[in-house]
Amino acid sequence: MMNSISVLGSTGSIGRQSLAAAAHLGIRVEAMTTNHNITLLEEQARRFRPSFVAAYDESAARLLKISLADTDIAVGSGEAGLCEAVSVACEAVVTAVSGSIGLRPTLEAITQKKRICLANKETLVCAGSLVLREAKAYGAEIVPVDSEHSAIFQCLEGRRSELARILLTGSGGPFRGKTRDETANVTPEEAVRHPNWRMGAKISVDSATMMNKGLEFIEAMHLFGVTPDDIQVVVHPQSVVHSMVELTDGTVLAQMAVPDMGLPIQYALTWPDRSPSPYERLDWTRMKDLTFEAPDLEKTPCLGLAMDCARKGGTAPAVMSAANEAAVGLFLTHQLGYNAIYDSVAEAVGRISFVEDPSLADIIEADRAARGYVLTHY
Amino acid sequence: MMNSISVLGSTGSIGRQSLAAAAHLGIRVEAMTTNHNITLLEEQARRFRPSFVAAYDESAARLLKISLADTDIAVGSGEAGLCEAVSVACEAVVTAVSGSIGLRPTLEAITQKKRICLANKETLVCAGSLVLREAKAYGAEIVPVDSEHSAIFQCLEGRRSELARILLTGSGGPFRGKTRDETANVTPEEAVRHPNWRMGAKISVDSATMMNKGLEFIEAMHLFGVTPDDIQVVVHPQSVVHSMVELTDGTVLAQMAVPDMGLPIQYALTWPDRSPSPYERLDWTRMKDLTFEAPDLEKTPCLGLAMDCARKGGTAPAVMSAANEAAVGLFLTHQLGYNAIYDSVAEAVGRISFVEDPSLADIIEADRAARGYVLTHY
Numbered sequence A, B: 001m002m003n004s005i006s007v008l009g010s011t012g013s014i015g016r017q018s019l020a021a022a023a024h025l026g027i028r029v030e031a032m033t034t035n036h037n038i039t040l041l042e043e044q045a046r047r048f049r050p051s052f053v054a055a056y057d058e059s060a061a062r063l064l065k066i067s068l069a070d071t072d073i074a075v076g077s078g079e080a081g082l083c084e085a086v087s088v089a090c091e092a093v094v095t096a097v098s099g100s101i102g103l104r105p106t107l108e109a110i111t112q113k114k115r116i117c118l119a120n121k122e123t124l125v126c127a128g129s130l131v132l133r134e135a136k137a138y139g140a141e142i143v144p145v146d147s148e149h150s151a152i153f154q155c156l157e158g159r160r161s162e163l164a165r166i167l168l169t170g171s172g173g174p175f176r177g178k179t180r181d182e183t184a185n186v187t188p189e190e191a192v193r194h195p196n197w198r199m200g201a202k203i204s205v206d207s208a209t210m211m212n213k214g215l216e217f218i219e220a221m222h223l224f225g226v227t228p229d230d231i232q233v234v235v236h237p238q239s240v241v242h243s244m245v246e247l248t249d250g251t252v253l254a255q256m257a258v259p260d261m262g263l264p265i266q267y268a269l270t271w272p273d274r275s276p277s278p279y280e281r282l283d284w285t286r287m288k289d290l291t292f293e294a295p296d297l298e299k300t301p302c303l304g305l306a307m308d309c310a311r312k313g314g315t316a317p318a319v320m321s322a323a324n325e326a327a328v329g330l331f332l333t334h335q336l337g338y339n340a341i342y343d344s345v346a347e348a349v350g351r352i353s354f355v356e357d358p359s360l361a362d363i364i365e366a367d368r369a370a371r372g373y374v375l376t377h378y
Helices: A013-025 A038-048 A058-067 A078-086 A100-111 A121-138 A147-156 A201-209 A211-224 A262-270 A301-312 A316-332 A339-351 A360-377 B013-025 B038-048 B058-067 B078-087 B100-111 B121-138 B147-156 B201-209 B211-224 B262-270 B301-312 B316-332 B338-351 B360-377
Strands: A004-008 A028-034 A052-055 A074-077 A092-095 A115-118 A142-144 A163-170 A231-235 A241-247 A252-256 A286-293 B004-008 B028-034 B052-055 B074-077 B092-095 B115-118 B142-144 B163-170 B231-235 B241-247 B252-256 B286-293
Touching: A004 A013, A004 A078, A004 A100, A013 A028, A013 A038, A013 A092, A013 A262, A028 A038, A028 A078, A038 A052, A038 A058, A052 A058, A052 A078, A058 A074, A058 A078, A074 A078, A078 A100, A092 A100, A092 A262, A100 A115, A100 A121, A100 A316, A100 A360, A115 A121, A115 A262, A121 A142, A121 A211, A121 A316, A121 A360, A142 A147, A142 A211, A142 A262, A147 A163, A147 A211, A147 A241, A147 A252, A147 A262, A163 A211, A201 A211, A201 A316, A201 A339, A211 A231, A211 A301, A211 A316, A301 A316, A301 A339, A316 A339, A316 A360, A339 A360, B004 B013, B004 B078, B004 B100, B013 B028, B013 B038, B013 B092, B013 B262, B028 B038, B028 B078, B038 B052, B038 B058, B052 B058, B052 B078, B058 B074, B058 B078, B074 B078, B078 B100, B092 B100, B092 B262, B100 B115, B100 B121, B100 B316, B100 B360, B115 B121, B115 B262, B121 B142, B121 B211, B121 B316, B121 B360, B142 B147, B142 B211, B142 B262, B147 B163, B147 B211, B147 B241, B147 B252, B147 B262, B163 B211, B201 B211, B201 B316, B201 B338, B211 B231, B211 B301, B211 B316, B301 B316, B301 B338, B316 B338, B316 B360, B338 B360
Parallel strands: A004 A028, A004 A092, A028 A052, A052 A074, A092 A115, A115 A142, A163 A231, B004 B028, B004 B092, B028 B052, B052 B074, B092 B115, B115 B142, B163 B231
Antiparallel strands: A163 A241, A231 A286, A241 A252, A252 B252, A286 B286, B163 B241, B231 B286, B241 B252
16 A cells, blocks of 8 residues: 555646545545646645656646745646656555646656556657556566556556466447447547446547557556557447456456446555445346457547557557647547548658657657648647 | 366266267276166277276176176175275266265265366265365365366456355256146156256256256355355256356356356366367357346246255255156156156255265265155155
8 A cells, every 4th residue: 555646637637636545545635636626726736745746838837826825835846846756755656647748747757766656658658668668677566447447456466477368348438339420420528428337538539549458558568568469449339347357277367346447546656555435336136238349449449549559569659649639639529520530640650750660769759750741720 | 277176877868978078188097887878888998998897886886897807807796886986096076976876985985085076066066065065174175066166166266255145057948937837747858858968867867857956055165165045046048158256346257158067167177277068169259149038937936946945954855856866867767757856855955854964974864765765756
């Protein structure tokens, strides 16, 4: 059980639930950050009394500093602020920021040997090889917070050497079974309405396009040290099973729970222990019709694209992820159609120059170029 | 991985599969026994070349001795023969005999510190407290072979302290949903036709009445050191999930596999390792409609009776199990109706005198009295 944490992205969905879990578990919150939601961050800061807070947005940070002037809480800003937030006296860092801005602070926390409670999948998607190499070198633990990776992590505890195949499950999103023609006029409001999980806007859109499952596919490769052929995506619309592993003898272990992110967050904080939790229990007296099927890659081309980028490696996943972030941003602000999310990302992957064994600088450049491509061409 | 084993009941369904697993894994079979199927035992003996064989039936043993006169294989008989079979130079004993005759040989193997690959559930049902106490005292490992208990055992590995509840699944058998009126005229041929598993006749009938789930309920209490309130029986007609555990935070871990007893047998032999296996894999591209529901104790009163006996403790489970063995024997030979299995067992439980903290002698007497009661009154 961790005694003290820093929460990057405390005003988002995962961040808020991380604070709730910390409160429930009696864990001290030493630092917290936001992008620009300083109203909520101030409220959180007054409640949790961290020693440090930061806003990524510089002007928001200036306002926040004024708001908290009556406290002894230090205020930072920008990427430097996020890096400072992981450098306070804490045992673990919850990386709950959205997008590739999580990369540098995560690397900073790793060099400080802190446990990474990883809720920012873009970090591993863009720079998985680099991050895992650093974590190994510094002996920093990476414990996944994503429900799927937490499930796999739990199923594999003590039996990593027995793994034959990861069965990565996903609900298929709100438009499961719909053709590209049928999704052409999907609005942001429709796309963020996930059938089983309540999540932030970006990840909800990614769930609808199944790009989220693609990002998780790449994340799982890095986290569990496997190849693309070792992972099978399984569509499971009921979201009761959060993922499974097939072991060498054909045995399958599955992890299940109510769809509440509080649970994997708590587990990442208490691991290797497990604590009682306030969440609802699954009701086995009436659990009907759990189904499992193969994904239809024609209807969800983003997943196929992500699997291709996973096989290609190098800067391909970073380009794909950054282009997707930009495209989803445009979609959410009604500047891009739903199907054009895939089109623009696929185009960026085809056009941005490829580096096979990238440095951190190469990854950051690929990220920048991919965003630029989508924003200027769409 | 075990290097050498003795198989009690090698001519039964589990016994034959244990020999196949031993052959596949390259494990030496040092001894094997049968009740009276000496034709098959001779064939097995000539193939596996154990140093010792035994037939429980005395006259069958005499014939077997003549058949194997040209070999150097020693031949024993009766309960003494079974006890001798566990005393050969072997690391593990697969107890695949049916009924309470497995009790003494199992206790003998425990005193010799051998791993018990437990496929004889009556041993724990009748004398669970005694057997577990002895196993602890001698440091003998008990690894379950029953698919449900193997599933629970696998889900709990490394996390015994995290257990909140065992979710013991069962298919509900071939007459699931049928009322007592509708099962009145069930024939032995109908009762042994299990929808998912191929098994011996006695256990198939027990599956139909759900007495098998009741016996497993009591077995699980002893194996995992829990109370009746810690176990929930869940009807799962598809037999894909073999059982589950709910952990302290509400997380559920499930073990799944194709319904082939070869798998849990192999695991009991290889544990704590896991080996590749020749069994089919579950196909997640088309797994439809897994359902879970509460058992209907009015339609399957044997399960309710077993749960009552589990709560009562003492000699109650031994009386129930022995009466059930006798009743199922009568049913299989067309001397008792299907519904009368429950009636006779319930009556025996009510009539045979109860001992709260029984010795081995008390248990053997309870067993004898219960059989006698059913055979004389029905």
